[in-house]
Amino acid sequence: MNSKIIQTIFLATLAQSTFAQLSPVITCWQQNTTEIGFADALTNVQAVNYSETYAYVKTEDIPFWIPIVYDWPNNPWFAVPMNYQFRFRLNPTPNVGPETKTGYGHIGLWKNGCSIYNPKDAKSFEAEEVWFQNAWYWEHLLGETFDHCLGHPNGSGEYHTHVSPACLYDIEDSLQVSPLVGYGFDNYPIYGGYGYEDPMDTTSAIVRMKSSYRLRNITDRTVLPDGTVLPASQYGPAIGPHNSTSTNVSLDDSPLAAPLGTYMEDYEYVEGLGDLDIHNGRFCITTDYPEGIYAYFTTLDWVTDIYGTGIKPVFPFVIGTAYYGEVYAMDGNTGPNSGFVEITEPVTPYVYTVASIMEEESSLEINIYPNPVSDLLNIQVNGGNPSEAIVASVYNVNAALVNRFTIVPGIINSYKVCNLANGIYYLQVRTSTNLMTHRLVVTK
Secondary structure: OOEEEEEEEEEEEOOOOOHHHOOHHHHOOOEOOOOEOHHHOEOOEEEEEEOOOEEEEEEOOOOOOOOOOOOOOOOOOOOOOOOEEEEEEOOOOEOOOOOOEOOOOOOEEEOOOOEEOOOEEEEEHHHOOOOEEEHHHHHHHHOOOOOOOOOEEOOOOOEEEOOOOOOOOOOOOOOOOOOEEEEEOOOOEEEOOEEEOOOOOOOOOEEEOOOOEEEOOOOOOOEOOOOOEOOHHHOOOEEOOOEOOOOOOOOOOOOOEEOOOOEHHHEEEOOOOOOOOOOOEEEEOOOOOOOOEEEEEOOEEEEEEOOEEEEEEOOOOOOOOEOOEOOOHHHOOOOOOOOEOOOOOOOEEOEEEEEEEEEEEEOEEEEEEOOOEOOEEEEEEEEOOOOOOEEEEEEEOOOOEEEEEEEOOOOEEEEEOOOOOOEEEEEEEEOOOOEEEEEEEEOO
C-alpha cells in the first residue's frame, strides 16, 4: 500500500535550472564553507559557479583527509592553501588533432578540490628526459613521501596525488560501481576503479577496470615502447635491484640499476589487453551520464610491495600519457601559473542546502541498518518496479554529494562508510517515480 511520507530532500539554490538539468561537472563537487583543516584553511571546494558554458570551481587544494597537525614522512615540504579557481567546460570535445600530453603540474581535479598529477615525478634518468621516473616507485615505494591517502605536497606547497586517492572513495569495494571522483582538464569525468563489465549495460556485472598497459618484456633500456632505437648516450639504467651512485640512496641520484616498472617507458600499451584505451578510459553509460560519456577510470590491482599485499593503484593510475579530449590553453587550467581563473561573465552560484520539506507518495519500502553506523551500512529496498534502476546518493551535512551508487532491489546491499568522517549524512534513494531520504549518523 502506498503511504504518505514527509521527507527531507536536497534542493540546490539555482536561478532557472533544476537539479536534474545541471551537468555533473557543476553538481559533483564536495563543497565546504565552514570546516577548517590543515594550515588553518577551508577544506575541499569553497565555491562553484556556472554559466551556460562553464563551471568555475574554487578550492584551497586542502583535502579533508589531511590531519590538522601533520608532517609528511621524508618530505621537506608542507601543503599550502593555493586559492585556486579552475574553469571546466560543460560540453567537452574529443581531441582530433595531435595528442595533448599530460604535462607537469595539475592535469585535473578530484571532486574534493585536490590536484591530480600525471604518473611522472618531474625527474628523468641523467636529466636526459628520455626515461622518466614513475612517481609511485620513486616518491612512494622508495622515498616514502606519500601520506596514508597517497598524496603529498611539492616544493611550491601544492598538495596532489599521482594515483587514485585511498581516502576519496573505497578502493576495495568491488560490489559497487565506483562513483564519479573528479574531472580531467579536458573536461571529461574520472570514475573510481570499478565499473560495469559491459560499458553500455548497467545491468551487467560489476568488475574492476583493467588497464591495457603492461610491463615490457625487456632486459635493457635501449629501445622505447614505440620501437625507437636509442643512441648509447640515451640508454636508461640497467634493469635490476636498485643501486645508486652514492652510498645513501637519494631521490636526486641517477641509479646504476633500477627494477622494471620504475620508469614510465618500462610500460607499453596493448590495445584490447584490458577494459580501457590508451588514455585509460572508455565510452560508457554511468548514473551521472545515462546517455553515455567518455570517462577515465582509476586503475587498481592486487599488488605486493613493502607496505604489504592489497588493492593498490597500478599504471597509468588516472589518465594516460595524453588526454582524450581537447585541452584549451585559454581556459587557464594548465601550464605555469595556471589555476587562477577570473570570472568575467554572468554566473550563478551552485550551493547545496538541506532546505525543503516535500510530501510525496512512495511505493518503496527501505530498511537501513545499523544507524548509527561505524563500518558497513546495510540497505534493503522492496517495492517499486523490479526492472527499474535504483540510485542511492550519500550527502554530507552541507548537502554536498559524497558518493553515488546503484542498489539491487530485494536483497541486502552493503555500503562501507570507512572513508566518511564522523558526523551526520543523508542517504537518498531515487527511482524515476520515487524519492526517499534517510538521516545517517557515522560514528567510529
